[in-house]
Amino acid sequence: MSPSPQPAAAPVVRKTVIVAAPLAVAFEVFTAQIESWWPMASHHIGEAACAAVVIEPRAGGRWYERGVDGVECVWGRVLVWEAPRRVVLVWQLSAQFRFDPALHTEVDVRFSAVDARTTRVELEHRGLEAFGADAMAMRDTFDSPNGWNGMLEHFAQVAGRPRAHAPGG
Amino acid sequence: MNLRLVEANARRFAALGDPTRLQVFALIARSPLSVAEVAAQLPVSRPAVSQHLRVLADAGLVQLESVGTRNLYRPDSDGVATLRDFIDSLWDVALARFRLQAERVARQRAAAARKTRETR
Numbered sequence: 001m002s003p004s005p006q007p008a009a010a011p012v013v014r015k016t017v018i019v020a021a022p023l024a025v026a027f028e029v030f031t032a033q034i035e036s037w038w039p040m041a042s043h044h045i046g047e048a049a050c051a052a053v054v055i056e057p058r059a060g061g062r063w064y065e066r067g068v069d070g071v072e073c074v075w076g077r078v079l080v081w082e083a084p085r086r087v088v089l090v091w092q093l094s095a096q097f098r099f100d101p102a103l104h105t106e107v108d109v110r111f112s113a114v115d116a117r118t119t120r121v122e123l124e125h126r127g128l129e130a131f132g133a134d135a136m137a138m139r140d141t142f143d144s145p146n147g148w149n150g151m152l153e154h155f156a157q158v159a160g161r162p163r164a165h166a167p168g169g
Numbered sequence: 170m171n172l173r174l175v176e177a178n179a180r181r182f183a184a185l186g187d188p189t190r191l192q193v194f195a196l197i198a199r200s201p202l203s204v205a206e207v208a209a210q211l212p213v214s215r216p217a218v219s220q221h222l223r224v225l226a227d228a229g230l231v232q233l234e235s236v237g238t239r240n241l242y243r244p245d246s247d248g249v250a251t252l253r254d255f256i257d258s259l260w261d262v263a264l265a266r267f268r269l270q271a272e273r274v275a276r277q278r279a280a281a282a283r284k285t286r287e288t289r
Contacts, residue, residue: 013257017264021275029271037270039188039262117275121267123260 013125018118026119027084027111031055046073055089057081063089074099079106086110091125184228185258189213190221197231201243 019026029036035053048067053075056062061078080088089107092100105127112120185191189211196207204222208215222242225231232245 013260015260015264017268019268019271021271025275025278026271029274030267033270033274037263037266039191039259039266119271121264123264125256125260128256 012128013123015123017121017123018114019121020117021119022117023111023113023119024084026121027087030109030111030121031057031083031087046071055087057083080108084111184224184230185262187221187224188262189217190225191258191262193218193221194225194230197225197242198244201234201236201241203239203241207242 021029032055034055038053046065046067046069048069048071050065051068052066054062054064054066056078059078059081061081062074063076063078064072064074066072074092076090076092078087079090080086087109089109091105091107092103105125108124108126110122112122114120185194192211193207193213196202196210204215204218207213207222208218211218213221222231226233226242226245229245231242234241234243
């Protein structure tokens with residue numbers, strides 16, 4: 001008897017964004033300066049307001065937030081560190097934004113130069129099935145490219161700077 | 170292609186594009202709350218919270234529920250759809266902010282490099 005096969009299409013979130021910044025700058029801002037863009041006000045886990053978000057720049061490094069009270073709350077860790085082209089983070093926050101050591105989802109971010117001043121950033125948040133059986137029920141929605149493409153395009157309009165990558169467009 | 174689904178998602182998406190509204194939704198997604206309870210946790214007035222909640226309700230993200238004499242807002246969809254929306258919209262918002270910030274830093278560095286060349 002063979003073990004039960006892996007789900008053919010585990011739920012994954014994929015995003016691509018084109019950034020008018022050189023490769024090294026894009027990577028640095030994404031990692032070393034994550035607190036300059038992460039929506040900290042709404043997405044953090046500590047009791048106190050979030051003062052900083054830190055990705056330690058090495059494989060095995062921690063990914064954590066530090067509250068204004070100095071308390072550190074771990075979000076996950078660095079699985080792969082290949083500056084300035086790739087970083088893979090282990091995301092161990094539950095849907096309720098609480099650290100769960102048993103939870104293992106991965107955020108794989110790849111950076112590639114379109115030209116000297118432009119970078120393509122491809123993000124994949126995978127392993128969402130780890131959120132539980134509920135996640136498998138989401139598959140149909142995740143697998144609906146029309147839905148996500150429509151949303152991406154719409155977001156580009158909302159953001160007012162239509163640089164979000166639209167395949168073939 | 171399910172156009173209605175795309176339109177519904179686009180509406181949800183637009184509703185979550187506002188940082189304050191995303192915060193309101195994040196709070197509601199954790200536990201049902203009244204307008205006053207949301208306002209107590211954010212630097213936003215009650216009327217402003219009510220307005221944000223109306224937009225979120227119109228987008229099909231939250232719904233009003235009366236528990237005894239209390240009016241509570243809760244996530245409209247089941248937990249699954251809420252989670253999916255949450256993770257997905259989180260990255261959309263985060264990456265949009267990332268792009269703006271990376272471009273700002275790139276512009277600043279390019280300007281600084283020009284200035285260095287000019288003063289030489």
